[in-house]
Amino acid sequence: MSRHNRNSEDISPVNVRRTSEYLGAGKRKRETVEVDENMSDNSNEKNKRANFSAITSNGLNRNLNILNLKPTTTKKIVIKNLKSEPRLPDDYREQTWSKLEEAVLAIQNSTRNEYSLEELYQAVENMCNHKMAHTIYNNLRRLTDNHVRHNIEQFLAENMDRFLFLKKMNETWQAHCHQMIMIRSIFLYLDRTYVLQNAQIASIWDMGLDLFRQYIMANTLVQTRVVEGLLMLIEKERQGDAVDRTLLKSLLRMLTDLQIYQKAFEDKFLLATERLYAAEGMRLMQELxxxxxxxxxxxxxxEENERILHYLDSSTKPRLIHTVEKQLLTEHITNILQKGLDGLLEENRLHDLTLLYSLFGRVKNGHSELCVAFNGYIKKFGRTIVIDPEKDKTMVQELLDFKDMMDNIVATCFNRNEKFSNSLKEAFEHFINQRANKPAELIAKFVDSKLRAGNKEATEEELERLLDKIMVLFRFIHGKDVFEAFYKKDLAKRLLVGKSASVDAEKSMLSKLKQECGGGFTSKLEGMFKDMELSKDINVAFKQHLGNVSQNLIPLDMTVNILTMGYWPNYPLMNVTMPEEMVRFLEVFNKFYLSKHSGRKLTWQPTLGHCVLRAKFKTGQKELVVSLFQSLVLLLFNSADELAFEYIKAATNIEDGELRRTLQSLACGKARVLCKFPKGRDIEDNDKFKFNNEFTNKLYRIKINQIQMKETTEEQKATEERVYQDRQYQIDAAIVRIMKMRKTLSHNLLISELYLQLKFPVKPADLKKRIESLIDRDYMERDKDNPNQYNYVA
Known part of the structure; x- marks a missing residue:
């Protein structure tokens, strides 16, 4: 190593070359330094000096002064080693190790150390530099071995308390770690040179761990007592007792550092956990x-997650949580669902259902099992709503409420899981069609009740939301043609009697039906609205006609609705006897209309008519809003104060049952404009009726409702029969359409095609009857060679 110091910036560059020659292992080396210095002619520069220092192998510094170097000359300076290197004292090794041993023992015994750490560190460094590293390492290992082996004796006492045993073990471990850290700080030079150069030798820290593992934890008795003590503390904590978590954390960290955590502790811990929660799960499923x-x-x-955070090794988490989930959830999935799901759903326990969904999501097939049970509950509960005839009045509202509740559970508790949403739809579609045709009929009547009341019960926004919910139920029903038949009949009444509270709501519902089922489904309903619009124009033209032509008519404001028979329901014809003034109006309108539309025929429907009559009572004049039949009865009392039932029947020619209901509404209802003798609810043949001049009411215009005969079984059957007839025509058309395209088809394939095309439920027997009917009418024929195959007859 060379160091070049410049004393002045004027000195010229000096090039130094050194050659070294080793004279033998452990001996000095000969160093030759060649100095090339180019100097200027300036005499001051000639006197400049360059200082060099060479460090020899024994660490001593030699300073070389190169004086009076001549320019452009090369000088070789030979540094000769001393003839013999300094020798260490003979007892240097023993004295130095004795000093180090004394320091190590002081650390192990927690006594005062006379030497400074710097002095001890330098001693280790010097010994390593003089090839004594191997000896130091072996001696240090021997000292550590003796100390650890001595410590095991205190843990062999069998009568030691478990908790005291664990505390003593923790103190020993903590002391050992602290000692090894201090010892390593002294022997750090050894750790960073000798140990690093020998891969097969453990570091000082690892050597300490190995010895601790060998003498303390490899002892079966000691290891067993440590693990059992840890399991005892964890079990106490699981039972609700307070334990020293710091002690647990320290000892478990010890097992981890000693690399015996999994083998010595984890397997036994998980086995104990499994046994604990298996017993607990069985017991609590019975008690709670x-x-x-x-x-x-x-x-x-x-709690188990908290244990992992506080003292368990993180590698334990997957197996530990899986064990808890398996014993407390997986083993009891069926029992949990059978015992409690129905109750949670019925009581709308949103918090508990959310927790149930969350917990079941932890185990395999948990959500699938929950979804199946959820589906089963909906089918079971929904069927009780649909099947029971006593619930017909409230069926639709109950279905809407039930659907809202289930939707809310799926959204709130089941995280809008698509699997649960689809299961909900499938369950509703299943149970709502368990009772053929009736749900479709009742949904249509429910819509009628809401569109009649309209804004009286709800705002337009609320009514619109309600119609959307009803459309959800409508999608589930298979007999949509049954809904259409009853809906059309009720819509006709609303339009003709003026009972529809909102035209916008009516058209909105029509738009929803069209979007759901197509234009063919709503074509007749749209035709009804068109008829009402055309009728308004016709009435305006008729009033203009009456103003231009003198007909000698009484002042009567008559409004006529012209209905296209194909669009509207079929109404029974009734020939009643009307006052001459009314008949004259009808004749005038008949002539007017036919003059505008030649070739058409008008058929009057008195059952759909209604009137406004002015009546004079003792308390004053009132206006009575009544049906045409009520009007015909009341007009008879203009010429008589008292009339018998038989006379009224002969004079009006109203059908017997209809007449009795009409008289009942006038004499036995809330607005009793007639008095009945004798008094009673039912109308008998010998009853007599008198105009009630004493009638009073706060209102000026009073609506006297016609007593509606409850939709009789015959009327319902008539509607259903019309639907059935329409279905026959649709089946016939579908068969002919398929055979015309295929020409030849087997019976089974034809049935399959029909199921795909028909949009209403149908039985195979009904399809077979329609096939036989078409064969009889020569639309198709059986194949002579194969009776199970049909041929189309062109």
Missing amino acids: EVPEYLAHVDKRLA
Whole structure:
């Protein structure tokens, strides 16, 4: 090594070359330094000096002064080694090690050390430099070995308390670690030279760990007592007792550092955990309700995660959590669902359901099992709503409420899981069609009730949201044509009687149906709205016509709705006897309309008519909003104060049942404008009726509702029969369409094609009847060679 110092910036560059020659191992080396110095002619520069120092192998510095170097000359300076290197004292090794040994023992015994760390460190360095590293290492290992072996004796006493044993072990471990750190600081030079140069030799720290593992933890008795003591403390903590977590953390860290954590502790710990929670799960499933059990499982999982954070090794976490989940959840999935899911869903326990979903997500197939049970509950509960005839009045509202509740559970508790959403839809579609046609009919009537009440019960926004929910139920039903038949009948009443509260709501519902089922489904319904719009124009033209032509008519404001028969429901024809003034109006309108639309035929429907009559009572004049049948009855009392039932029947020619309901509404309802003799609810043949001049009411215009005959079984069957007939036509058309395209087709393939095309539920027997009907009518024929195959007849 050479060091070049410049005393002045004027000195010229000096080139130094050194050659070294080793004279033998451990001896001095001969160094030759060649100095090339180019100097200027300036005499001052000639007197400049260059200082060099050469460090010899024994660490002594020699200063060389190169004087009066001549320019452009090369000089060789030979540094001759001393004839013999300094010798160490004969007892140097023993004295130095004695000093180091005394320091190590002082550290191990926690006594005062007479020597400074710098002095000890330098001693180790000097011994290493004089080829004594191997001896130092072996001596240090011997000292550590003796100390650790001596410490094992205190742990062999069998009567030592477990907790005291653990504390003593922790103190020993902590002391050992502290001692090895201090010892290593003294022998650091040894650790960084000799140990690093010999890969097969353990570092001082690792050597300390190896010896501790060999004498303390490799002892079966000691290791067993340590592990059992740790398991005892953890079990106490699991039972709710307070334990020294610092002690647990330190001892478990000791096992980890000694690399025996998994073999000595983890397997036994997990086995104890499995046994504990297996017994606990069996016991608590018997004692606790499902919500309490789920809360306990969640608490246990949180506790085990906390243990991992505080003292367990992180590598234990996957196996530990899996063990807890397996024993407390996986083994009891079926029992949990059978015992508690229905109750949680019925009571809408959102918090508990959220926890259930979260916990089941931890175990294999947990969500799948929950989804299946969720689906089963919906089918079971929904069926009780649909099947029971006593719930028909409230069926639709209950279905809407049930759907809202299940949707909220899926969104809030099940994290909007698509699997659960699809399962919910499948379950609703399944149970709602368990009762053929009835849900479709009741949904149509529910819509009618809401569109009649309209904004009286809800705002436009609320009504719109309700219609959206109803459309969800509508999508589930298979008999959509049944819905259409009843919806059309109710829509006709709303339009004709003016009961629809919101035209916008009506058109919104129509738009939803069209979007869901297509234009073919709503074409007749749209035709009804078109008829009402055209009727308004016709009535305006008719009033203008009456103003231009003198007909000698009484002042009567008549409005007529022209209905296209194909769009509207079929109404039974009734021939009633009307006052001459009314008949004259009908004749005038008939002539007016036919003059505008030749070739058409008008058929009057008195059952759909309604009137506003002015009536004079003792308390004053009132306006009565009544049906046409009620009007015909009341007008008879203009010429008589008292009339018998038989007379009224003959004078009006109203059908018997309809007449009885009409009289009942006028004489037995809330607004009793007629008095009945004798008094009673039912109308008998011998009853007599008198105009009630004493009638009073706060309102000026009073609506007297016609007593609606509950939709009789016959009327419902008639509607269903019309649907059935329409289905026959659709089946026939589908069969002909398929056969026309395929020409020849087997029976099974034809049935399969029909199921794909038909949008309503149908039985194979019904399809077979329609096939036989078409064969009889020569639309198709059986193959002569294969009776199970059909041919299309062109």
